Amino acid sequence: MAPDAVWLRAEGSGIGRPPRYTRDTVTVAAVRAADRDGLAVLTMRSVAAELGTGGGSLYRHVAGRNELVDLMVDHVAGEYQLPAPSGRWLDDLVALAVQGLAIHQRHPWLTEVVGTPVVGPNGLRLSEHVLAVLDAHPAGDSQKLVAYAVMNALISSFARTLHGTPDPERSQAQAAYVAHVLARGEHPHLAALSPESPQGPDEVFPDVIRRVLVGLLEP
Amino acid sequence: MAPDAVWLRAEGSGIGRPPRYTRDTVTVAAVRAADRDGLAVLTMRSVAAELGTGGGSLYRHVAGRNELVDLMVDHVAGEYQLPAPSGRWLDDLVALAVQGLAIHQRHPWLTEVVGTPVVGPNGLRLSEHVLAVLDAHPAGDSQKLVAYAVMNALISSFARTLHGTPDPERSQAQAAYVAHVLARGEHPHLAALSPESPQGPDEVFPDVIRRVLVGLLEP
DNA sequence: CTCCTTTGCGAACGGCGTTAGCAAAGGGTA
DNA sequence: TACCCTTTGCTAACGCCGTTCGCAAAGGAG
Numbered sequence: 001m002a003p004d005a006v007w008l009r010a011e012g013s014g015i016g017r018p019p020r021y022t023r024d025t026v027t028v029a030a031v032r033a034a035d036r037d038g039l040a041v042l043t044m045r046s047v048a049a050e051l052g053t054g055g056g057s058l059y060r061h062v063a064g065r066n067e068l069v070d071l072m073v074d075h076v077a078g079e080y081q082l083p084a085p086s087g088r089w090l091d092d093l094v095a096l097a098v099q100g101l102a103i104h105q106r107h108p109w110l111t112e113v114v115g116t117p118v119v120g121p122n123g124l125r126l127s128e129h130v131l132a133v134l135d136a137h138p139a140g141d142s143q144k145l146v147a148y149a150v151m152n153a154l155i156s157s158f159a160r161t162l163h164g165t166p167d168p169e170r171s172q173a174q175a176a177y178v179a180h181v182l183a184r185g186e187h188p189h190l191a192a193l194s195p196e197s198p199q200g201p202d203e204v205f206p207d208v209i210r211r212v213l214v215g216l217l218e219p
Numbered sequence: 220m221a222p223d224a225v226w227l228r229a230e231g232s233g234i235g236r237p238p239r240y241t242r243d244t245v246t247v248a249a250v251r252a253a254d255r256d257g258l259a260v261l262t263m264r265s266v267a268a269e270l271g272t273g274g275g276s277l278y279r280h281v282a283g284r285n286e287l288v289d290l291m292v293d294h295v296a297g298e299y300q301l302p303a304p305s306g307r308w309l310d311d312l313v314a315l316a317v318q319g320l321a322i323h324q325r326h327p328w329l330t331e332v333v334g335t336p337v338v339g340p341n342g343l344r345l346s347e348h349v350l351a352v353l354d355a356h357p358a359g360d361s362q363k364l365v366a367y368a369v370m371n372a373l374i375s376s377f378a379r380t381l382h383g384t385p386d387p388e389r390s391q392a393q394a395a396y397v398a399h400v401l402a403r404g405e406h407p408h409l410a411a412l413s414p415e416s417p418q419g420p421d422e423v424f425p426d427v428i429r430r431v432l433v434g435l436l437e438p
Numbered sequence: 439c440t441c442c443t444t445t446g447c448g449a450a451c452g453g454c455g456t457t458a459g460c461a462a463a464g465g466g467t468a
Numbered sequence: 469t470a471c472c473c474t475t476t477g478c479t480a481a482c483g484c485c486g487t488t489c490g491c492a493a494a495g496g497a498g
Contacts, residue, residue, distance in 0.1 A: 002388040005396035016444025017494040044486060054447055056487075065486065066389075114333055116384045119393055124400055124409065131408035141412050146420075146427060149376060157372035165335045169221040174338055177224040181343055189350035190343065193360050201365075208365060208435065215434025216427065235475025236463040263455060275456075276477055284455065 006067050007074075007120055021051060023061045027071045031107065034072065038166060039109035044068075069113060074120025076107050082129040090213060092133045097151050097209045101202070104159035111160045117152065139217055147216045154212065158205050225286050226293075226339055240270060242280045246290045250326065253291065257385060258328035263287075288332060293339025295326050301348040309432060311352045316370050316428045320421070323378030330379045336371065358436055366435045373431065377424050 011023050029050040034042050044065060045055035062068045080099055086092055104110050117123065127148070134144045165171040182191045230242050248269040253261050263284060264274035281287045299318055305311055323329050336342065346367070353363045384390040401410045 002391045005392040008392075008396050008399060013444075015496065016442080017446085017496095019445060021446095043484085045484090054449095055485090056448070056489090057446055059487070060445060112333055114331055116379065116390070119397055121400070124397065124406060128406040128409050131412075135408065140417070142417060142423070145412075146423065149380065150373060150427070150431070153372045153376035154369060157368055160335065161368065171335070172221045173224040173227075177227050178338055178343065180227060181340070187343060187347040189354060190347050193350075193364075198359070198361060204361070204365065208369070211434040212369070212431050213434075215430040215432075232475075234465065235473080236465095236477085238476060240477095262453085264453090273478055274454090275458095275479075278456070279476060 003063070006063070006071060011061065019060070021053075021057075021061060023071065024075075025051070026058055026061050026068065027075050030068055031072050031075060034109040035107055039069070039112040040166070042109070070118045070120065073110065073113055073118045074122045076103055076110065077118075077120070077122035077126055079103050079106070080122070080126055080129075082125065085133045085135070087136075089133050089137055089217075090210060093130070093147075093151065093213055094206050094210050096130070096133075097155055098206055100152070100155040101159060101162075101205055104155060105162065108159070108163045111156055111163065134217075137217060143217070147213060150212060150216060151209065154209060158201055158208075161201050222282070225282070225290060230280065238279070240272075240276075240280060242290065243294075244270070245277055245280050245287065246294050249287055250291050250294060253328040254326055258288070258331040259385070261328070289337045289339065292329065292332055292337045293341045295322055295329065296337075296339070296341035296345055298322050298325070299341070299345055299348075301344065304352045304354070306355075308352050308356055308436075309429060312349070312366075312370065312432055313425050313429050315349070315352075316374055317425055319371070319374040320378060320381075320424055323374060324381065327378070327382045330375055330382065353436075356436060362436070366432060369431060369435060370428065373428060377420055377427075380420050 006023075012019060026047065030042065030047045033047055033050050037046070043055070044058055047068070048055045048058055051057075058068070062071065080096070080103070119127070130148050130151075131144065134147075137144065139147075178190075181187065185191075225242075231238060245266065249261065249266045252266055252269050256265070262274070263277055266287070267274045267277055270276075277287070281290065299315070299322070338346075349367050349370075350363065353366075356363065358366075397409075400406065404410075
């Protein structure tokens with residue numbers, strides 16, 4: 001028998017010793033620590049220390065680290081503002097993607113989360129809203145879901161390149177290797193790349209999303 | 220002083236006790252173990268056991284686990300077949316993306332690798348080839364690089380949905396929660412989704428890639 | 439006041455990545 | 469052949485991680 005999902009397990013039965021932390025308290029502390037230090041160094045003990053307690057105490061409110069990450073992801077998914085559809089689905093989706101990129105910049109650890117997309121209350125609300133925006137669109141369901149998935153993939157991808165590498169030593173070593181290979185004269189197209197890009201990735205992002213969505217949803 | 224990248228450090232100086240394993244031997248064993256068990260349970264000790272030795276022995280050939288993963292990624296990037304550009308850049312790029320999806324299906328652990336794209340010899344070869352395919356295209360460098368990044372992001376995203384979740388219990392719990400929320404009557408668009416998709420994601424993949432690339436690279 | 443349920447918390451367990459120290463294996467030199 | 473020198477293989481150990489367990493503490497019900 002599989003255990004219930006987090007969002008189906010009630011908390012605070014009302015009887016017994018009253019809880020000092022809630023599931024949300026733990027989640028907020030974890031998000032704060034991850035915003036500051038990143039997800040790789042986020043341990044149960046560090047989250048507990050954020051609350052002034054020991055590592056084992058969290059397991060009263062959270063089944064484990066993975067579940068805590070799920071809670072964190074859905075928590076920041078609640079930062080999406082979902083205005084009523086304007087009737088112009090393309091504008092609405094682009095605005096949504098821009099919001100997603102902003103959320104990723106506020107919470108850079110989001111790009112370190114791998115796995116399948118977490119569907120908590122806020123994730124479902126977002127999915128529902130995307131489908132509502134596309135309600136009048138003649139495309140089929142699977143086509144709309146693919147567009148949604150592509151949108152999310154591009155948000156993550158752009159956010160990753162915007163953050164840069166979290167390990168400066170690694171990027172330096174890689175840059176040195178690339179320079180060494182390019183100096184050998186092979187890979188002429190790579191060597192001919194202009195080192196400066198005319199505009200940053202965050203400037204072209206809305207246009208990229210718009211073009212991609214047009215390509216996917218305009219016949 | 221940052222240490223050199225893996226691909227700049229020579230191995231096998233010719234003097235001293237001859238090595239029993241090479242960097243490539245370790246990489247191949249790690250790829251084999253990851254293909255079988257996944258990246259999450261791939262430990263230094265398990266890779267070493269694949270070679271019949273102890274965990275600490277690997278550090279003679281590899282600086283650490285992260286570097287081993289880099290080697291693995293670049294190793295499987297060598298599976299790309301890079302034929303001469305045909306002159307039809309769109310067909311060439313779509314074929315390349317289909318190859319990438321096949322590589323991800325042969326090595327499902329690739330989707331678990333996060334971080335920045337690894338640039339080893341094979342990764343550089345692939346990038347060079349993409350730029351060669353787009354050589355005659357009038358788009359600017361940054362536009363081509365964005366298209367390349369989008370292509371890779373979509374390959375990973377599609378591969379992830381194709382593999383399904385690695386944890387069946389988790390997906391079952393999430394499905395139960397989604398059913399519970401949908402039964403409450405909110406989220407009408409989500410509830411109205413047809414449970415069956417007319418065609419699998421791998422069938423629509425080439426068309427999706429083609430549409431996205433057209434949207435990005437056709438004015 | 440006493441029971442009962444729930445929570446907080448520290449210690450402990452197994453496993454992980456990584457390191458240190460030493461034995462082993464071959465080439466160079468006489 | 470015998471000896472040195474360099475490089476490799478391997479085991480034990482360290483510190484840290486996620487997780488579990490057992491018990492003390494805190495409040496409501498009777």
